[in-house]
Amino acid sequence: MNKYLKSFLHRGLLFGGFGPVVASIVFLAISHTVDNFSLSAREVFTATFSTYLLAFVHAGASVFNQIEHWSLPKSLLCHFSMLYAAYSLCYVANSWIPFEPKVLLIFSLIFIAVYFVVWIIVYLCVRSTTKKLNGQLR
Amino acid sequence: MKLRILIDKQQEEKILIYAHEKTPLIEEIERLVEDSALGFTGYDEDSQFRLNPADIHCFTVEDGRLYALTDSGKLLIKMRLYQVEEKLSGNFVKINQSCIANIKKIARFDSSVTGTLRVVFKNGYEDYVSRRQIKSVKERLGL
Numbered sequence: 332m333n334k335y336l337k338s339f340l341h342r343g344l345l346f347g348g349f350g351p352v353v354a355s356i357v358f359l360a361i362s363h364t365v366d367n368f369s370l371s372a373r374e375v376f377t378a379t380f381s382t383y384l385l386a387f388v389h390a391g392a393s394v395f396n397q398i399e400h401w402s403l404p405k406s407l408l409c410h411f412s413m414l415y416a417a418y419s420l421c422y423v424a425n426s427w428i429p430f431e432p433k434v435l436l437i438f439s440l441i442f443i444a445v446y447f448v449v450w451i452i453v454y455l456c457v458r459s460t461t462k463k464l465n466g467q468l469r
Numbered sequence: 470m471k472l473r474i475l476i477d478k479q480q481e482e483k484i485l486i487y488a489h490e491k492t493p494l495i496e497e498i499e500r501l502v503e504d505s506a507l508g509f510t511g512y513d514e515d516s517q518f519r520l521n522p523a524d525i526h527c528f529t530v531e532d533g534r535l536y537a538l539t540d541s542g543k544l545l546i547k548m549r550l551y552q553v554e555e556k557l558s559g560n561f562v563k564i565n566q567s568c569i570a571n572i573k574k575i576a577r578f579d580s581s582v583t584g585t586l587r588v589v590f591k592n593g594y595e596d597y598v599s600r601r602q603i604k605s606v607k608e609r610l611g612l
Contacts, residue, residue, distance in 0.1 A: 453584035458580040460607070467611055468575060
């Protein structure tokens with residue numbers, strides 16, 4: 332099996348379980364703030380299954396950054412596309428956002444903005460660490 | 470510090486240091502002596518070589534087999550990565566789950582724009598530092 336696919340599956344299986352855990356914490360918080368909050372068995376199943384897949388894909392997709400023979404635009408595009416597809420499908424499947432063009436457009440814009448803010452923060456942190464480590468090497 | 474080397478085949482080989490205190494230079498000499506006493510056996514297709522750890526850039530696992538990367542190429546090591554890790558001195562640090570790097574053979578660290586901390590070795594080989602190992606790499610480099 333391709334080592335990157337193996338790594339994708341390994342990371343996905345390790346962290347996939349965090350999806351339903353986070354979802355249940357969010358539901359618990361909502362139940363304390365919204366009166367008569369309840370979920371049907373179907374909604375619980377959809378939320379559990381989709382958030383597991385979401386966390387699985389989110390964890391596994393980090394492998395794209397380590398495929399050495401891929402160019403930066405290719406690895407970024409694959410990472411972004413996979414996360415975007417997983418998040419938007421999960422949100423729509425759970426009816427957390429309605430399936431309407433206007434709402435999907437707003438969701439996409441927010442997703443792009445958050446993705447790049449997180450990306451810039453991570454990059455700046457790594458760059459700072461790199462500078463310190465190179466300073467110690469000399 | 471004065472240095473005196475006596476070549477004498479009749480005497481036992483040893484290094485003796487007189488110092489006022491233990492300095493980084495002495496610690497470095499200690500590590501080099503420990504490393505040279507260790508040694509690993511590397512195999513290629515039809516021969517085997519005795520390897521001094523100081524000449525090894527890194528140990529890396531590929532397709533379930535452990536290799537030592539040196540200036541002259543890649544040699545198979547018939548050990549497990551954790552066994553090698555137990556034998557090595559302070560000049561080596563695990564940078565991810567399948568690579569142990571020789572700090573003295575690291576040319577530089579690079580921050581990739583994908584948020585990965587890359588290691589570039591003096592022989593041109595590149596690998597990455599996993600998030601789990603960043604702390605120990607920093608500590609080993611005195612940060």
